[in-house]
Amino acid sequence: RRGGDLSGGQQQQLAIARALITKPQLLLLDEPTEGIQPNIIQQIGEVIRHLRTKGEMAIILVEQYFDFAYNLADKFIVLRRGAVLMQGTRDELSREQVLQGVTV
Structure with a gap:
């Protein structure tokens, strides 16, 4: 079975x-919190x-929940229409700068 009876x-x-x-060298996580209950989200974090x-x-995290992603990231790359809008480390970019870059 491939998870047919799983949520x-x-x-x-x-x-x-x-x-x-x-044991990959690169882990790409695309919205790992999608469909997950809050206490499990905390454990994933x-x-x-x-x-x-x-x-x-190396871990690349693509996530819609800003605070989850921001609290885990060392470096941020904000894209808009495929172009890099901003990039930098946690020390270089404030929470507000990154949030402004991702807000629609």
């Missing part, structure tokens, strides 16, 4: 687990933080 959130968690089992601290892989 969307459970399928998302399973996809993340499958990716981590392979803790795992991402732990992986970042270990420093064994």
